Structures are given as C-alpha cells and as structure tokens.
Amino acid sequence: MKAIVLTSTMRRHCFVANQLGQVVEVAGVWQEAKSFQPLSYAGTPADAAVIERHFDARQSSEHAFFAGHETVRGPARAVVPGGCNDPGEIEAMCAARPDVVLVFGTGLLKRPLLERFPGRVLNIHLGLSPYYRGAGTNFWPLVNGEPEYCGATVHFMDKGVDSGPIIEHVRPGIEPGDGPHEIGNKTILAAVDAMGRAALALGRGRVPSTPQGPDGRVYRRADFSADAVRRLYDNFERGMIADYLAHRAARDAAVSLVTIESPA
Secondary structure, three states: OEEEEEEEOOHHHHHHHHHHOOOOEEEEEEEEOOOOOHHHHOOOHHHHHHHHHHHHHHHHHHHHHOOOOOOOOOOEEEEOOOHHHOHHHHHHHHHOOOOEEEEOOOOOOOHHHHHHOOOOEEEEEOOOOOOEEEOOOOOHHHHOOOHHHOOEEEEEOOOOOOOOOEEEEEOOOOOOOOOHHHHHHHHHHHHHHHHHHHHHHHHHOOOOOEOOOOOOEEEOHHHOOHHHHHHHHHHHHOOHHHHHHHOHHHHHHOOOOOOOOOOO
C-alpha cells in the first residue's frame, strides 16, 4: 500500500512519518512549517518566562521520546505554512499516486486537496473529537482538570475542523508522575499505531467509521495564554493526576469513544 504523509517539521512529526513508513510504503512526505509563535501571546516578561519554560520542557520531552527521529527518512518536501494547499503541491501529491493520504500536524487542508483524494485522507487529531476540537486539544483538558479527555482521534478528513467521521479513538497510558508533555507524547505513540491500523484497514477495503455529533468544545490559537499555562501546572501541583488515577475506570467510562479491532 502506497501513502503520502502530510505533516510538519518538529521531531514529533518526523517520528510519525518514520513510523508510518514501517507500516506502509511512503512515497513522499510534505512538511509544512509551523506558524504558531507562542511567545506572541505573552503580555508581560513574566508571561513570556512561563510560556518559554513550558515549551522548552515540551522540546526536552520530545527529544527523549523520539530520539533518532530528527529528520524524515525518505523523500520529503518542505513547504510554507498552509503550503500543502498550493495547487502545484497538490499536483505533486497526485503524481505520487498514493492509495491513502496520512495527515498529522498540518494547517487546515482545503477542499481542492481533499477532493483530489475522496475518502482517502486520514488525519491524526491530537484530542478526543468531538469533545475537544481545534488547537491545543490535549493542553486544554489538563487546564480544565479533565485528563480523561486526553487522547487522539484518527478520522477521515472533511472540510470542517476535526469533524470528519471517526475511525478510532486512543488514550495515553497515564502513570503517576507523568507531566503534560509525557501525556502528550504517550498520546502520539498510541496515535501513530492507530493511524497505521487505519491505513492497513483502508487498503483492505472500506473502513468502518462513526459520524461525529455537534457537541464539544472548539479551541482556537487565540485562546492560548500564559494564565492557561499557569492553571495547567497548578492542576498538576494540586494532585490532578493522582485524583484521576484513583477514579480512572469511572472517569474514562463516562467518555464514549470509538474503537476498532486490531488487524490479524
């Protein structure tokens, strides 16, 4: 089965592209540059310090989890933010003749691209759709004191925001002592396995999926702030994870998720 991967440039993105290459033949990887500049959301020097510590810690954690994946293995194309929607890039994607398009971490993909690969574009959304959609959707559950809503959704892409039919939800295996970045990186590990399963299932035929309902919360980049980062770490210091783990079965069961059988 032949795939192309549309992703970004961070170590997490290289890891996902490389792992998918162990499951399917990857004919090309498109890497969009990121446009998010977190320090632009700082109102004061103190805010900037809070935000910088948070993202420095994320980078350190990703280095530990995804060592050896500093670059993509195989053919890759670097594009500007939103560049996957460029008509010339879409033609190059079509020229690769992929059976499936696997997406993780790009900007919003628009109708002209999606219409060239109908029913063949699968996305990893780092968040449990439809409960948390948009940006930072494993950040906000921890800000809101809801670790049971941390996870990822593998779904068919449509023109909405993380709104396409769901193939599978996954959760990270949260353990005592995990911080926000350990939880996030464990989610990526679970998500890439789910994406591989979905790609293989699509290669064998029609993949069962579940339409999303309209309920849930949508977060935008503009919602991010230093105060939100402070609330997140306050929750950890106050024992949010220990409380969740003490009641994990009940709290997880209260969130309805979609699962599929692993391929034989």
